[in-house]
Amino acid sequence: MEKKDIIQSFKDSLFTGLIALALFGPIVGLRTASKGEGLFITPQWGIVFLLVGLCVLGRFLINLNSARKTEITFFSNFTSKFSAITEDKAKHFAITAILFAVVFPFLPFTDRYFMDVAIMILTYIMLGWGLNIVVGLAGLLDLGYVAFYAVGAYSYALIATTFGWSFWICLPLAGVFAGFFGILLGFPVLRLRGDYLAIVTLGFGEIIRIILINWYEVTNGPDGITGIPRPSFFGLPFKRSPDEGETSFHLFFNLEYSTMHRIIFLYYLILVLALITNYFTLKIRKLPVGRAWEALREDEIACKSLGVNPTNTKLTAFAIGAMFGGFAGSFFATRQAFISPESFTFIESAIIVAIVVLGGMGSQTGVVLASIFLIGITEMFRDLEQYRMIAFGGAMVLIMVFKPKGILANRKPTILMHGDKK
Amino acid sequence: MSNLLSVENLTMKFGGLTAIDDLSFDAKNNQITSIIGPNGAGKTTVFNCLTGFYKPTNGQMFLHKEDSKISLRKYTDFKIAYVAKVARTFQNIRLFPAMSVLENLLVAQHNELMVASGYSLFGLLDLKSYRDKEQLAVDKARYWLDIIGLTHRADDNAGDLPYGDQRKLEIVRAMCIEPRLLCLDEPAAGLNPKESAELNKLLKFIKTEKQTGILLIEHDMSVVMGISDHVVVLNYGKKIFEGTADQTKNSKEVIEAYLGVDE
Numbered sequence: 001m002e003k004k005d006i007i008q009s010f011k012d013s014l015f016t017g018l019i020a021l022a023l024f025g026p027i028v029g030l031r032t033a034s035k036g037e038g039l040f041i042t043p044q045w046g047i048v049f050l051l052v053g054l055c056v057l058g059r060f061l062i063n064l065n066s067a068r069k070t071e072i073t074f075f076s077n078f079t080s081k082f083s084a085i086t087e088d089k090a091k092h093f094a095i096t097a098i099l100f101a102v103v104f105p106f107l108p109f110t111d112r113y114f115m116d117v118a119i120m121i122l123t124y125i126m127l128g129w130g131l132n133i134v135v136g137l138a139g140l141l142d143l144g145y146v147a148f149y150a151v152g153a154y155s156y157a158l159i160a161t162t163f164g165w166s167f168w169i170c171l172p173l174a175g176v177f178a179g180f181f182g183i184l185l186g187f188p189v190l191r192l193r194g195d196y197l198a199i200v201t202l203g204f205g206e207i208i209r210i211i212l213i214n215w216y217e218v219t220n221g222p223d224g225i226t227g228i229p230r231p232s233f234f235g236l237p238f239k240r241s242p243d244e245g246e247t248s249f250h251l252f253f254n255l256e257y258s259t260m261h262r263i264i265f266l267y268y269l270i271l272v273l274a275l276i277t278n279y280f281t282l283k284i285r286k287l288p289v290g291r292a293w294e295a296l297r298e299d300e301i302a303c304k305s306l307g308v309n310p311t312n313t314k315l316t317a318f319a320i321g322a323m324f325g326g327f328a329g330s331f332f333a334t335r336q337a338f339i340s341p342e343s344f345t346f347i348e349s350a351i352i353v354a355i356v357v358l359g360g361m362g363s364q365t366g367v368v369l370a371s372i373f374l375i376g377i378t379e380m381f382r383d384l385e386q387y388r389m390i391a392f393g394g395a396m397v398l399i400m401v402f403k404p405k406g407i408l409a410n411r412k413p414t415i416l417m418h419g420d421k422k
Numbered sequence: 423m424s425n426l427l428s429v430e431n432l433t434m435k436f437g438g439l440t441a442i443d444d445l446s447f448d449a450k451n452n453q454i455t456s457i458i459g460p461n462g463a464g465k466t467t468v469f470n471c472l473t474g475f476y477k478p479t480n481g482q483m484f485l486h487k488e489d490s491k492i493s494l495r496k497y498t499d500f501k502i503a504y505v506a507k508v509a510r511t512f513q514n515i516r517l518f519p520a521m522s523v524l525e526n527l528l529v530a531q532h533n534e535l536m537v538a539s540g541y542s543l544f545g546l547l548d549l550k551s552y553r554d555k556e557q558l559a560v561d562k563a564r565y566w567l568d569i570i571g572l573t574h575r576a577d578d579n580a581g582d583l584p585y586g587d588q589r590k591l592e593i594v595r596a597m598c599i600e601p602r603l604l605c606l607d608e609p610a611a612g613l614n615p616k617e618s619a620e621l622n623k624l625l626k627f628i629k630t631e632k633q634t635g636i637l638l639i640e641h642d643m644s645v646v647m648g649i650s651d652h653v654v655v656l657n658y659g660k661k662i663f664e665g666t667a668d669q670t671k672n673s674k675e676v677i678e679a680y681l682g683v684d685e
Contacts, residue, residue, distance in 0.1 A: 280546075287545040288528070288535035291521070295529040298518035305473065305510050306530045307503030307599055413522035417560060417567075417576035 009063030013056045020055035024048050093365065101271055105264045115263045119270055119335065121375045123328055126274035128355040128367035129281055130324030135353065136362035137285060138317035139297025141198045144185070144205025145352050148178040148322035150212060150344035152329025157225040157339055158218070167231035171330050178326020179319040181208075186318035190311055193300070205349055212341040224340025230262065231269065231334050238262035266335050273331060277324045278364055284320070286414040293317050294362075294414075358399045360406025369407050373399070425486050426451045426635040427472075427603055432481035434467055434659075441467040443659040445481070449603070449652070454629055454636045456646045458670075459656035460680060465639045466513065468656075469605050472637070473510045474502035485603060504533055509601035511592045513608050519581025523572060523591060526580050527563035530598035535559055566594040570624060586617035590624060597628060603635050604628065610642040618642060622649050647671065655679065 029048040032039050104110060104118060127149065134142045155177040159170045189200050212219045219225070230238065233249045240257045242248035249265075250257045284290045292313045295303050300310055333339050355374060359366030377395045381388040399407060427449040434442040441464045449455040457465050470476040472483055474497055483494040485506055494506055502508050518526050528535065538555035539545035545552050567573040570590040575583065580591060589609055596604055606625075610618050626649055628634055640646045646653065646667065653670040655663040657679040663670060670676055 283546055284542060287539050287542050288532050289539075289542050291525055291529050292532050292536075294521055294525075295518045295532075298520055299516050302512070302516035302518065303529070304500040305503055305512075305516070306532065306595070307500050308529065308532045309500050309504070411520060413525055413577055415522075415524060415528065415556075415560070417524050417564065417573070 013060035016059040017056035122270040124371045129277040134321035138293040144201035146349040147205040147208035148325030149329040152178040152326030153333040156330030156333045174330035175323045175326040179323035182318040182322025186315045360409040363408040366408035453651040456638045456650040463656040464659040474498040509596035510605040517580040524576040610645045
């Protein structure tokens with residue numbers, strides 16, 4: 001490296017330091033503290049200089065050995081190799097992943113915390129797969145997907161607490177209700193595309209949440225619904241001491257009572273629900289309606305000129321996507337046993353959309369990887385408390401920098417004329 | 423030769439601008455009818471009226487079936503292709519670029535396949551009746567791909583094809599809906615002479631082998647004069663001439679419209 005370059009990079013890093021000073025000075029440097037009867041400002045210049053120093057040094061090092069470039073090529077090489085592997089051996093990858101998911105609860109290191117995280121990741125995977133139909137296949141950017149999640153959860157909770165029906169009856173009903181709301185939302189937005197559609201769906205999500213807060217007589221408002229029945233293992237409840245004339249799970253199978261039984265059951269329940277979603281999506285993608293969704297995403301006018309009915313096509317996409325959101329919602333309700341409108345804020349929609357987009361639009365495996373990556377990273381940094389959202393944002397930025405089209409962006413044709421050439 | 427399409431007193435106004443002014447013409451079965459005219463003459467507007475993208479201010483358009491006739495005004499949007507069987511291509515190619523060539527041709531057979539798949543129910547159950555129908559659709563796609571010589575690229579993305587092949591693919595995709603009338607909006611735009619010649623061959627094949635009338639908007643005179651049976655010349659939304667290709671070439675009005683009048 002020449003002397004000129006070093007001077008240049010030195011100047012550059014000083015400039016970086018200046019920006020860092022302007023930012024960290026007021027944000028970190030001036031801290032308010034309440035002493036006695038008023039607020040006082042305590043300056044913390046030590047930390048500021050440390051941070052600015054780090055920025056200058058970091059920038060200088062980056063400039064100096066142009067490590068940036070090699071790093072980027074290394075990382076993108078790595079990810080493209082990885083996606084090549086998963087695309088080529090998609091089937092092997094899927095089977096390995098499913099096998100791992102099946103034995104996961106019985107692995108030696110699996111504890112209650114791991115199970116909870118796994119259930120959460122699987123819920124997001126299922127939501128991601130459901131939304132993938134709407135966003136990935138039909139190309140309709142839906143920022144209010146959480147609304148269907150909420151409709152599913154509340155229909156399950158209300159039906160189960162009011163009529164006392166079992167989980168297995170309420171689950172399909174919740175899906176049907178959510179699908180119905182999908183059609184309801186679908187109608188007014190039929191003519192909209194892109195940004196405009198996103199805004200309206202965003203509004204729809206908020207409308208549902210606000211109705212849930214204000215319709216006190218039915219939804220119990222912000223207090224939420226408590227005492228939602230837990231699912232039973234085909235009629236066998238997970239209780240330490242069952243009611244009169246009832247046999248509980250651990251008695252029936254002669255096991256020692258453990259709260260883990262229910263957790264493991266819930267885990268398998270969401271695993272099966274998610275796999276059904278996946279199977280259904282993979283299947284319907286190869287049917288005429290699935291191809292019509294993708295065609296609609298590609299060019300709506302061309303679709304019309306070929307006699308494809310865009311109204312029906314869009315509504316089925318909305319309805320089916322919403323239905324899976326509803327299934328996931330009723331699972332959420334039965335797992336938590338308590339729901340309130342707070343669980344269905346916009347950030348949930350944003351996370352689900354992020355999972356679909358980062359995974360690679362329309363890619364089923366991508367949704368899995370993105371869910372594990374995003375939810376897993378946020379969980380790993382739980383000790384950092386409020387700063388863990390930085391990890392979430394950082395993960396998103398990383399994926400977008402290195403894989404702008406998502407982790408797995410390759411699309412495979414739904415039907416081949418010449419068969420697999422490999 | 424029987425009449426296929428009759429346009430009667432078609433008028434289309436956009437606010438104060440009259441894009442088409444009292445236009446009447448006929449198109450016949452198994453014939454290529456070309457609509458030519460200088461830029462802004464209203465050619466594409468005629469197409470958009472015929473294919474249901476615009477609702478004309480005035481006038482009628484009839485499609486003749488054996489002994490009955492149906493009014494195209496009644497159909498809008500996707501029903502033009504679905505019910506009336508009028509297919510079209512676009513001035514700027516509108517394929518589904520991220521989908522494979524074969525998938526493009528299957529989307530064109532969407533409505534039949536939808537019924538065959540029992541509105542997805544039979545398809546989800548993987549019934550044999552659906553798989554057979556799907557195979558028929560693939561065979562039909564292969565038939566058309568053989569004709570335009572793209573069978574070997576059936577599994578590639580449509581967006582990756584060379585420009586000329588995309589044009590041909592768009593035409594055969596429209597043919598997959600088994601149209602009675604095929605409307606082509608500047609199919610030769612951007613093609614080199616060799617590709618234009620291939621296009622001529624394809625259009626002649628469709629004209630003679632299929633029960634389809636072709637309506638053609640074109641600027642490339644080698645295409646127009648080479649294959650048209652009938653030429654309609656528009657200028658400022660009015661029909662200024664109608665006749666065979668040879669008559670058109672020698673018509674004083676047409677030359678004036680294109681080149682201007684001597685002072």
